[in-house]
Every structure is written in C-alpha cells, then in structure tokens.
Amino acid sequence: MAYQWDFAPVVANAPLLAQGLVNTLKVTGVALACGLELGLAFALMRLSPKRWLSWPAGFIIEVFRTTPPLVQLFWFFFALPLIVGIEMTPFMAAAVTFSIQSSAFFAEVFRGGIVSIERGQWDGALAIGMSRLQALHRIILPQAVKRMIPAFLERSIELMKTTTLVATIAYADLLFAANEISQKTFRPLETFTVVALIYFVVITAFSLVARAFERRLAVSGESTVH
Amino acid sequence: MKWDFVSVFANTDALLAGLLGTLRLFAICLVLGLSLGLVVGLGRYARTRWLYWPASAFVEFFRNTPVLVQILWFYFALPILLPFEIGPLMAAALGISLNSAAFSAEIYRGGIQSIDRGQWDGARALGMGFIQAMRRIILPQAIKRMMPALTNRAIEIFKMSTLASAVAYVELLQQGKLIASLNYNPIEAYTTVAVIFFLLLWPLVQFTYVLERRLKRDE
Numbered sequence: 149m150a151y152q153w154d155f156a157p158v159v160a161n162a163p164l165l166a167q168g169l170v171n172t173l174k175v176t177g178v179a180l181a182c183g184l185e186l187g188l189a190f191a192l193m194r195l196s197p198k199r200w201l202s203w204p205a206g207f208i209i210e211v212f213r214t215t216p217p218l219v220q221l222f223w224f225f226f227a228l229p230l231i232v233g234i235e236m237t238p239f240m241a242a243a244v245t246f247s248i249q250s251s252a253f254f255a256e257v258f259r260g261g262i263v264s265i266e267r268g269q270w271d272g273a274l275a276i277g278m279s280r281l282q283a284l285h286r287i288i289l290p291q292a293v294k295r296m297i298p299a300f301l302e303r304s305i306e307l308m309k310t311t312t313l314v315a316t317i318a319y320a321d322l323l324f325a326a327n328e329i330s331q332k333t334f335r336p337l338e339t340f341t342v343v344a345l346i347y348f349v350v351i352t353a354f355s356l357v358a359r360a361f362e363r364r365l366a367v368s369g370e371s372t373v374h
Numbered sequence: 375m376k377w378d379f380v381s382v383f384a385n386t387d388a389l390l391a392g393l394l395g396t397l398r399l400f401a402i403c404l405v406l407g408l409s410l411g412l413v414v415g416l417g418r419y420a421r422t423r424w425l426y427w428p429a430s431a432f433v434e435f436f437r438n439t440p441v442l443v444q445i446l447w448f449y450f451a452l453p454i455l456l457p458f459e460i461g462p463l464m465a466a467a468l469g470i471s472l473n474s475a476a477f478s479a480e481i482y483r484g485g486i487q488s489i490d491r492g493q494w495d496g497a498r499a500l501g502m503g504f505i506q507a508m509r510r511i512i513l514p515q516a517i518k519r520m521m522p523a524l525t526n527r528a529i530e531i532f533k534m535s536t537l538a539s540a541v542a543y544v545e546l547l548q549q550g551k552l553i554a555s556l557n558y559n560p561i562e563a564y565t566t567v568a569v570i571f572f573l574l575l576w577p578l579v580q581f582t583y584v585l586e587r588r589l590k591r592d593e
Contacts (some may be wrong), residue, residue, distance in 0.1 A: 151455055214575045216533035219547055219568050226560040309440040317542050323443055336450040344443050351438040 158342050161325075166187035168325030169346065174309045175239070175321065179246035183307070184300075186247060187254025191282075194259055205255070213251035218313050221245045225317045238319035242311070257299045261292035268336050297365060301358035305351060312347075322346065381557040382566045392549030393570070399535045399545060402467045404528055407474025412474055413484030416508075429479070436476030442537050445469030449541045466538035474531050481523045485516035488499075522585040529578050532573075546570060 158165075172266030193205035225241035236244075265288050315323035326343035330336040357370065382389075417429030436444070449465035460468075489512050497507035539548035550567035553562040 171491050210576075210579075211572060213566050214579050215571045216536040216547070218536040218539070219550075219564070219571055222547065222551070223564045223568055226554060227564045312440040312442040313537075315442070323440070323446070326443075326446070331448060337452075337454040339452040340443070340447045344439050344447055347439045347443055348435060351440075352434070354437060 149244075151337070153338060154335065155338050155342070157335050158329060158338045161329045164325045164329060165343070165346065168322035169350070171223070171319065172308070172311055172321040173321075175242050175246065175311045175314060175319070176304075178243045179250055179307055179311070180304055182243070183254055186251035188258050190251055190255035191258035191262065194255065195262060207256050208248070209252045212249050213256070217249050217310050218316065219247070220249055221313050221317060222312060233349065238314060238317045241299070241317060242314040242319055246307060246311060250303065253303050253306075255298070257296050257303065258292070260299075261296040262288060264295060265292050269313055294365065298362050301361065304317030305358065309347075309352065310353060319322035377562060379562050380564045381559050381567070382553060385553045385557075389546065389566070391544060392546040395538075395543060395545040395548075396535050396575045397533075398462065399466055399470070399538055399543065400532050403470040403474060403531050403535070406467065406471035407531060408478050408524065408527070410471065410475035411478030412482050414479035415486070417482050418479060418487055432472075433476045433479050436473050437480075441469055441473045444473055445537055445541060449585055458524060461507055462538060462541040462543035465541050466535070466543050470531060470534050471538070473534070474527060477530075478524065478527050481520050481527065482516075485520035485523075485572060486512055487515050488519055519589065522582050522589060525578065525582045525585060529575060529582070532578070533577060536571075559581070 190205045190209055193201045194209065196202050196205075221241065224245045225236055225238065228241075229236045257352040262284075269287055269291065270283055274280070278286065295297060312323045314321050315327065318324065320328075322343060326339050330339040333339065398591070407578075414429045414432055417425045418433060420426050445466050448460060448468045449462065453460045453464075479502070486508075486571055493515065494507060497511040503511065535545055536547040538545050539551065542548065546567055550563045554563035
C-alpha cells in the first residue's frame, strides 16, 4: 500500500502559507519589541531596594516563567476580556501574552547582565556626577547588553516557536494555515510536512544568523568589559 | 463582577482526571525524552560519521521546529503512512519526547565534554572499555553538572504537556476548557488551572535554583 504523495494542492495554497508566515513574524516581532522594553522595566523594578517595586515585579516574573504559555494564552483570550470588559482579538491576546511571557524571561537576562557588571563601574559613574539612571543608561547597560546578546537571541528563537500556540485560538499564523489547508485539500501529510519544513528553514536561518553574530561578538571579546 | 469558584470545585473530578492525564504524559515524556536524549547525545559525541550525522540531523530538526507542529504532524500526518491510528496520547508523547530528546542530547553532550580528558585516560589505563568508562567514570561526574539543566528540561516537559490539549488529550488545560464551556465560567476555570500549574511547578523551579547555586559553590 504505497502512498501517492501529491504536493500540488499544497503548492496551490502557497498564498495562504505566505500570509500565515507573515502573521507568525508579526506576532513574534511585536512580542519581542514589547517584551524587551517590559523586560528591562521588570528587571529594574526587581533590582530596586524598594519592596513595593521589587515584589510585584518578582511575582509577575515568577508566575509567567512557571506557568505553561498555553495556559497564559487561554487566560488572556478567554478570561481577561470578561474581567476588563474589552473584546480581545486573537492577535491582541497573543501579543499581550507573549509580550509579558517573554518579558519575564528577558527580565532575568537583564538582571543577570546588570548584576554581572562590577560595582566599581557604578561608583565611577556616580563619582563623576551622573544620576543612577544616567549611570545605568550610559555606563552599565552598554556593557551589560553585550554579555546578554546570546541569551536574547536564544530566547527570541524560543519565542518564535512558542507563537505557534496562537493557532489554538484561531489566529491565522502559519500553523493555523496548515490546519486550514489540510482540511480543505484532505492532504494532511503533505501540508504538515511542508509547514514543518518551512518552520525548520526559517528557524534554522535565524539560529545560524544568531550563531554568526555570537562568534563575531566572541572575537571582539569581553575585553571591553574587563 | 462576581467570582464563582464553586462551579469549578463542583468539577473536581474532571480536574483530577486532567491532573492524572498531565502526570501520565509528563512521566512518559520525561523517561522517553531523557533516555533517548542520552543515546542521541552519545551519538553526537561519537567520532564515527554514521553515528554523528544522523544524531546531529535529529537534534537540529527537532530543535528547530516548534513542538506543537511536531505533535500535529504525528497526529494528522503520520497515520496516513501507517497501517494504524495514532491516538492523542501517542501523538503528544511522540512529539514532546522526541523534542525533549533533542534538547537533552545537547545537555548530555555538553556535560560529557566538560569532563577532563585525563579522566578518560585514567579509565582506559585501568583497562576499562568505552562503555565501562562512560558508565562508571564519566557519566557520574557529568550528571552532577547536568542536573540543573536536566531539571529545567523536566519543567519544560511539564509545561509542554498542555499542548496535548490541541489534539484533545485529557489533561488539565483540556479539562479547564471543558469546565469553562459547560459552566460559562472561563475566568474561574482558567485561573484555577493556572494556579494548579503554578503550585505544581513552583517547588520544582525553586529546586533548580538550589541546584544551580550548589553547583556554582562546588566548582
């Protein structure tokens, strides 16, 4: 019983796949941009000596790192709209969930990076009359970010893989397009194989870029830090 | 609005069934994923090409595709090539186990590589073969260094088990969905599910922190 492979029906639906890929990248991009900003904010809050700042940040970080992302997504899509009384589109729910979720991970990366910078750098910056915010912005972060880049890249790739969860709340990402095409064409084998390959190619491309970038960083070295 | 957790607790049976499903899937994937990972990791450590290449291809493929895509592939696509059906549990277990095998293979490889060359030489000098040296000398030392990363993997596997709800496997999130749609109480149902996951995973996360700290202190 040899199976007759037929990729033509899948190829015929290429526009649907392309739109799906664009939507996948859109969610990833938005979550990445917001997640980084929010992650820095959470990291600074958590590092703050003031408890009313550090505790809430610590709580959010722990909750979002500890619970499964799909549970978070369902909560934001099905539960939150009823609490706040705002209709949530699948895209909004996905953007909010993955922004906060990735920010929790980014916050720990930021925190690790900031803490790794030697105390003397702070003292020096404060001694020449900078405020703490200035010192952070001009002296500490530029050095810390360099050390954090590999972790950021890895996390971004994880994020792109996590965005496939949006298919379960009917946002038209690449995986959702696969579901649609396979139901339409009765060709699940070809459709899901093609979609798996598309993900593989895109994610491999990203990780190759990330690795090349890390290697260049390794060449320019930690010398600027120490 | 009024919170109504009573309608959730009235369905404790359903939640327990879900919890059991989650734990079953977790146990299967933990055992399969981590043991297969060791095999693949050793393959990637091997110098013979016919071991190295397939192991590397496996790792790259499963690391660079989303696990939900893998689960759906096993559920919808693979049965077409097989003479038998693949149920939700099997599809989810296959996807999550193979994915975890690929990730843990890299942990094993890194751990084994981190052991000083001299340990190998010493074991060889005592007349041990590769397998013996690996089992008695290298792995016991490497496992200690790998513990934090492996525990992290276990946590990831636990979280990934929720993806099985996408193929309607009866686990916690799936049961939460069911309760929410029967009682129109998504807020309480999903909050309860989130809290259960948090309570189950929180101790495990804290445990990895302890392991990490202990390792840092010992080295």
